[in-house]
Amino acid sequence: MAAGFFYEDLMLKTEDGIKISAWYVPHENETATILFLHGNGGNMSHNIDFIEMFYKLKFSTFIIDYRGYGKSEGTPDEEGTYLDAEVSWNYLVEEKKINPSDIVVYGRSLGGAIGAKLSEKNKTLAVILDSTFTSIKEIGAKQYPFLPVRKFFKFEYSTIKYLKNLKSPVLVIHSIEDRYIPFSHAQKLYEAAPGIKELMEVRGDHNSNFIISRKEYEESIYNFIDKIKNLKAELK
Secondary structure, X not given: OOOOOOOEEEEEEOOOOOEEEEEEEOOOOOOEEXXXXXXXXXXXXXXXXXXXXXXXXXXXXXXXXOOOOOOOOOOOOHHHHHHHHHHHHHHHHHHOOOOHHHEEXXXXXXXXXXXXXXXXXXXXXEEEEEOOOOOHHHHHHHHOOOOOHHHHOOOOOOHHHHHOOOOOOEEEEEEOOOOOOOHHHHHHHHHHOOOOEEEEEEOXXXXXXXXXXXXXXXXXXXXXXXHHHHHHHHXX
């Protein structure tokens, strides 16, 4: 890895027999483990800055490339990406023996829908939705209002549908300057989240928001997870 971290380079086999690539970057004094699900553009190697941030905040990171991305086998499709996330979760819980209540599912852009789906049936420490849409169809309708895209779109990726069933605390991070996925999507996701939740506004466009607002990212993620861990400790 370019950043120089110790990491495990893994290949996991999904339920339907596809091998997907993954990195596990442990922190020697971890306070939580981040299961990072990246967006549609790029692959794991394009997210080194996120891994660096998580390490700085004392989080271990588990990141995957969906089928058809990076060194992973197969061709991307909606149900397949859900299976990719599921095998990643199972690896952390069953092989690494990490308690589900110590795992934060972090989905960026497309990864937010995948993370929300994964978290429907798994109680996590928290779910973070970064620059995520309510659904692919809503994005298409916004960009092509003159076409019946809701009827003909192949994929759904309905983040908001899955979000309504979550039992985990939710942090929504979104730039008010995002022109690809408007901030209104973040507001709708925040409103739909049923439990403990926060909405963090940042700056920058869809692809540069993390670079421009990195300090705000670090503070909001650290403070949210720290608050949730403290609340959990008080309930014991």
